[in-house]
Amino acid sequence: xxxxxxxxxxxxxxxxxxxxxxxxxxxxxxxxxxxxxxxxxxxxxxxxxxxxxxxxxxxxxxxxxxxxxxxxxxxxxxxxxxxxxxxxxxxxxxxxxxxxxxxxxxxxxxxxxxxxxxxxxxxxxxxxxxxxxxxxxxxxxxxxxxxxxxxxxxxxxxxxxxxxxxxxxxxxxxxxxxxxxxxxxxxxxxxxxxxxxxxxxxxxxxxxxxxxxxxxxxxxxxxxxxxxxxxxxxxxxxxxxxxxxxxxxxxxxxxxxxxxxxxxxxxxxxxxxxxxxxxxxxxxxxxxxxxxxxx
Amino acid sequence: xxxxxxxxxxxxxxxxxxxxxxxxxxxxxxxxxxxxxxxxxxxxxxxxxxxxxxxxxxxxxxxxxxxxxxxxxxxxxxxxxxxxxxxxxxxxxxxxxxxxxxxxxxxxxxxxxxxxxxxxxxxxxxxxxxxxxxxxxxxxxxxxxxxxxxxxxxxxxxxxxxxxxxxxxxxxxxxxxxxxxxxxxxxxxxxxxxxxxxxxxxxxxxxxxxxxxxxxxxxxxxxxxxxxxxxxxxxxxxxxxxxxxxxxxxxxxxxxxxxxxxxxxxxxxxxxxxxxxxxxxxxxxxxxxxxxxxxxxxxxxxxxxxxxxxxxxxxxxxxxxxxxxxxxxxxxxxxxxxxxxxxxxxxxxxxxxxxxxxxxxxxxxxxxxxxxxxxxxxxxxxxxxxxxxxxxxxxxxxxxxxxxxxxxxxxxxxxxxxxxxxxxxxxxxxxxxxxxxxxxxxxxxxxxxxxxxxxxxxxxxx
Numbered sequence: 001x002x003x004x005x006x007x008x009x010x011x012x013x014x015x016x017x018x019x020x021x022x023x024x025x026x027x028x029x030x031x032x033x034x035x036x037x038x039x040x041x042x043x044x045x046x047x048x049x050x051x052x053x054x055x056x057x058x059x060x061x062x063x064x065x066x067x068x069x070x071x072x073x074x075x076x077x078x079x080x081x082x083x084x085x086x087x088x089x090x091x092x093x094x095x096x097x098x099x100x101x102x103x104x105x106x107x108x109x110x111x112x113x114x115x116x117x118x119x120x121x122x123x124x125x126x127x128x129x130x131x132x133x134x135x136x137x138x139x140x141x142x143x144x145x146x147x148x149x150x151x152x153x154x155x156x157x158x159x160x161x162x163x164x165x166x167x168x169x170x171x172x173x174x175x176x177x178x179x180x181x182x183x184x185x186x187x188x189x190x191x192x193x194x195x196x197x198x199x200x201x202x203x204x205x206x207x208x209x210x211x212x213x214x215x216x217x218x219x220x221x222x223x224x225x226x227x228x229x230x231x232x233x234x235x236x237x238x239x240x241x242x243x244x245x246x247x248x249x250x251x252x253x254x255x256x257x258x259x260x261x262x263x264x265x266x267x268x269x270x271x272x273x274x275x276x277x278x279x280x281x282x283x284x285x286x287x288x289x290x291x292x293x294x295x
Numbered sequence: 296x297x298x299x300x301x302x303x304x305x306x307x308x309x310x311x312x313x314x315x316x317x318x319x320x321x322x323x324x325x326x327x328x329x330x331x332x333x334x335x336x337x338x339x340x341x342x343x344x345x346x347x348x349x350x351x352x353x354x355x356x357x358x359x360x361x362x363x364x365x366x367x368x369x370x371x372x373x374x375x376x377x378x379x380x381x382x383x384x385x386x387x388x389x390x391x392x393x394x395x396x397x398x399x400x401x402x403x404x405x406x407x408x409x410x411x412x413x414x415x416x417x418x419x420x421x422x423x424x425x426x427x428x429x430x431x432x433x434x435x436x437x438x439x440x441x442x443x444x445x446x447x448x449x450x451x452x453x454x455x456x457x458x459x460x461x462x463x464x465x466x467x468x469x470x471x472x473x474x475x476x477x478x479x480x481x482x483x484x485x486x487x488x489x490x491x492x493x494x495x496x497x498x499x500x501x502x503x504x505x506x507x508x509x510x511x512x513x514x515x516x517x518x519x520x521x522x523x524x525x526x527x528x529x530x531x532x533x534x535x536x537x538x539x540x541x542x543x544x545x546x547x548x549x550x551x552x553x554x555x556x557x558x559x560x561x562x563x564x565x566x567x568x569x570x571x572x573x574x575x576x577x578x579x580x581x582x583x584x585x586x587x588x589x590x591x592x593x594x595x596x597x598x599x600x601x602x603x604x605x606x607x608x609x610x611x612x613x614x615x616x617x618x619x620x621x622x623x624x625x626x627x628x629x630x631x632x633x634x635x636x637x638x639x640x641x642x643x644x645x646x647x648x649x650x651x652x653x654x655x656x657x658x659x660x661x662x663x664x665x666x667x668x669x670x671x672x673x674x675x676x677x678x679x680x681x682x683x684x685x686x687x688x689x690x691x692x693x694x695x696x697x698x699x700x701x702x703x704x705x706x707x708x709x710x711x712x713x714x715x716x717x718x719x720x721x722x723x724x725x726x727x728x729x730x731x732x733x734x735x736x737x738x739x740x741x742x743x744x745x746x747x748x749x750x751x752x753x754x755x756x757x
Contacts, residue, residue, distance in 0.1 A: 023506060023511040023512055024511060026512075027510065027511060027512060032510075037467055041562070041567055041568045041569055042569050043561070043569045043570045044467070044561070044570075068569060069569050072569075083467070084467040084504070084505050085505060086465070086466075086467070086505040086506075086507060086511070087507070087510065087511065088510055088511070089507060089510055223553055223556050223557060223561065223570075224465075224466060224475075224556060224560075226465050226466075226507055226691070226693065227533055227534045227691045227692075227693065228475070228533065228534070228535070228552050228556065228691070229535065229550060229552045229553035229556050230534065230535040230537070230549075230550040230552060230553055231549070231550075231553045233537075233544065234544075235544055240537065240543075240544070242534065245534070245691070245692070245693065256544075259544050259644070262546060262643070262644035263544065263546060263644075265546070266546045266547075266573075267571045267573075
């Protein structure tokens with residue numbers, strides 16, 4: 001069992017937990033992910049790593065309720081435990097292996113969207129700890145859904161917060177901020193964008209036009225997360241890659257986002273049905289016109 | 296007494312009934328049937344069957360005990376050679392191994408060695424017979440990576456020799472392919488697999504789940520920081536292969552590994568488990584091995600009309616004869632000498648059909664099997680909503696990429712000495728699918744066993 005040391009609600013439907021996981025805490029790097037499982041019957045849920053404390057042996061995860069399993073996770077409190085916690089999985093961010101002096105010459109722009117702010121944080125923090133200050137754009141739907149602002153402020157070079165509805169910070173999508181920054185005369189050698197698939201797609205369309213190489217972190221459907229099942233396969237350029245062992249970070253300009261977004265919908269009706277079952281008990285037997293009811 | 300030329304038939308669940316459930320198909324022998332089958336054994340002095348067994352079970356000796364009704368003694372004989380008899384009795388391709396060498400098979404049917412092994416193992420479980428423990432402990436630590444057939448066998452053998460053994464398993468349950476790959480109806484998870492794993496634990500083996508070697512820690516760290524004196528790699532096969540045909544990334548296309556893992560490890564077929572699975576209406580499984588049969592029979596049980604699509608003929612099907620027979624009985628349609636060329640996709644990105652061509656067998660290829668060649672103009676479509684690719688796997692790079700001095704061949708399989716499992720790195724041994732590429736449970740067990748004795752020799756001389 002993997003004990004939850006602390007649990008905190010960051011925003012509506014977004015939660016943060018510090019979990020005791022000695023091996024993962026000792027070896028994880030920015031860019032990697034973990035897989036958690038609440039109980040015997042739960043799903044294996046892949047989650048990006050938000051932070052880690054090697055001394056305390058804890059890994060910090062942040063997640064958003066998107067279905068029945070994450071709903072169940074949200075019910076866990078400090079002192080409770082996950083039945084399973086595996087990781088780190090996937091490859092570390094490329095810059096971890098780069099020459100620090102060369103890296104210092106680079107101007108890096110991070111673009112974080114929604115709950116994607118969580119996996120961006122350890123990357124910016126790592127760079128900060130190595131004497132590199134990166135610019136960070138954080139986008140949220142509205143003020144209430146903005147997470148980790150102070151934490152990010154402490155490690156980012158310039159932090160630009162934007163909300164879709166203008167309720168806080170700048171007004172508009174992250175892509176607008178990128179355009180504004182570039183128009184203001186900023187230049188970037190690299191962009192790292194993590195957030196909803198649709199956001200990453202539009203960031204990539206823009207940065208391609210602006211000629212800024214862009215890395216994205218993909219979060220497709222996964223089962224084992226160790227290269228065994230192939231559920232997480234993606235088309236990257238002419239190749240088929242497995243996000244769990246080849247990624248999760250890829251060259252965003254090569255990703256087939258249309259296909260990736262379709263694949264992400266694969267179990268949507270099943271997940272919706274499970275969610276309704278969880279919320280309403282076993283009362284959902286069709287009639288919503290969408291799912292055909294419980295078979 | 297005239298010996299019967301035919302095997303004592305084994306009771307099975309009726310094909311129509313079992314096609315709708317996940318209960319075990321084969322019901323096994325009872326005591327009476329087992330004794331009567333055992334009586335067919337000639338107890339050959341120069342028993343050829345033993346050489347046909349990758350773990351060299353003394354087959355005539357255990358059958359002789361069964362004949363006399365000494366089932367506990369029979370279990371002890373098998374236990375000397377195999378840590379997983381209840382598994383092997385169910386999933387070994389006996390017709391190509393022990394039973395293929397049986398003298399009785401020349402004029403009639405060979406002795407049903409597999410079913411007898413299964414009977415003995417099940418009897419020992421039902422009668423709570425514990426494995427025999429090591430007489431003395433050795434003060435050496437061995438790490439075993441992977442808790443599948445190779446790892447469990449290697450760990451069990453080393454523990455019986457007195458070594459302090461820890462297994463590291465990447466998934467959340469021990470058992471490897473026995474839990475994620477082989478379905479419940481062929482290998483019950485709780486009664487058979489969990490029990491065999493328990494027996495290995497009773498020998499003193501520790502199992503740490505959720506540890507991905509190469510990520511959570513590395514082999515070099517196990518040796519230098521955690522004090523392991525030797526390491527066995529039994530990490531299994533790996534990344535599923537796809538055909539590279541159009542439409543393969545469509546929704547509704549799965550690897551057999553994914554489909555089976557969802558069903559078996561994650562128990563998606565049970566309502567109270569959270570992991571979803573696509574219950575297709577019409578499912579095509581591409582491939583002809585045991586994994587393809589398992590996937591097809593699983594899809595059938597989930598309610599689908601199911602097809603096997605295989606490019607060679609029935610004689611070349613790599614699956615066990617019994618699995619093919621069971622699949623047919625249950626109503627799976629075989630499209631043999633058929634090769635898919637495209638997966639047809641609807642406007643929303645979901646599978647709507649499979650485009651195939653008919654094949655005929657030409658000259659033998661390098662594997663000795665006749666190479667299938669396309670019959671021109673034979674293109675046709677099968678209407679399906681789900682396609683499951685069961686084409687084998689290629690090795691997982693997680694361990695080889697993170698272990699210094701561990702050599703791999705050009706297929707990225709770990710290079711290991713067949714006789715003792717030794718790799719290019721001192722103190723590191725390997726066996727099973729990680730070395731050979733996808734093969735069988737019993738071959739992996741044989742390799743685990745050879746490596747255990749290799750490790751024992753290495754640690755005894757150090």
